[in-house]
Amino acid sequence: MLEDLLGERIAKMVGDEKSIAELRVRVDRPLLACGVDGKRKVVSSYGAPYVVTQKDVEDVLARATNMSFYSASDEMKRGYVPCKHYRIGVGGEGVLEGGKLMGIKNVAFLVIRVPHQIKGIADKIAADVFKDGKLRNTLIVSPTGGGKTTLLRELARIASKRFNVVVIDERYELCAMSKGVPLLDIGDVEVVSGVPKKDAYENCVRAMNPDIIVTDELFGIEDVKSILDVMRCGVSVFATLHGESVESVQRSEFAPLIEAFDVVYVLGKNPVGAIVEKKI
Secondary structure, eight states: OHHHHHOHHHHHHHOOGGGEEEEEEETTSBOEEEETTSOEEEOEETTEEOBOOHHHHHHHHHHHTTTOGGGGHHHHHTTEEEETTEEEEEEEEEEEETTEEEEEEEEEEEEEEOOOOOTTTTHHHHHHHEETTEEOOEEEEEOTTSSHHHHHHHHHHHHTTTSOEEEEETTSOSSOEETTEESSOOOSOEEEESSOHHHHHHHHHHHSOOSEEEEEEEOSHHHHHHHHHHHHTTOEEEEEEEOSOHHHHHTSTTHHHHHHOSEEEEEEETTEEEEEEEEO
């Protein structure tokens, strides 16, 4: 519940989290709620915009880390803090030593992502992905906030009814892990969370006998190489990628993925999650 993260007073101002996709928390600026419908609104207190204080930010981080900032230091260096089924993006000043990022100080900006599970959302593409009883490598492309993680989560749940599914959840968004247990219904799967994808791919293929690996938000040429290597091993892949069209992906370092994946869907944001393009 948002109350556990924001405190009772602010959570009441925000309202029902079922309608919230993310909260943008900025010191000395109005608290902003972004809805699942794509609309943005300023959170009000007694008819006036609620202005975030530094203490508000510190309180959220304290609750998210159980008062132990050190325990979350590795994640904070990568720009986020996981807390139950929320992921909190963190903005502040980097602490460098010899050109290496050692930590984040003076945190003044938080983006709290609220995951939503929509069972049945993958029914519209299931016939393409599970064709003739077989798995097809499937890539879901969308801009940030386009619904790709929600769709990927449901594909994993459906696939787990018939196949061995391993979910690599590096940034804790797909499964919303708490003490090693998914808080969202991801199906009968194995989950590896908080581990860099490159390491997780190799370990999972060797040790967990997957029919399919499910992984969110491919980023960088190393992820491309790793995914292609997983496919070479005979393991199917469901994955997501930031992008606006098949053409935009083909013009980038991710171009090899377009040919490697059997099915590519592009989602839009008007409305969120709408299929605007597909390649089969």
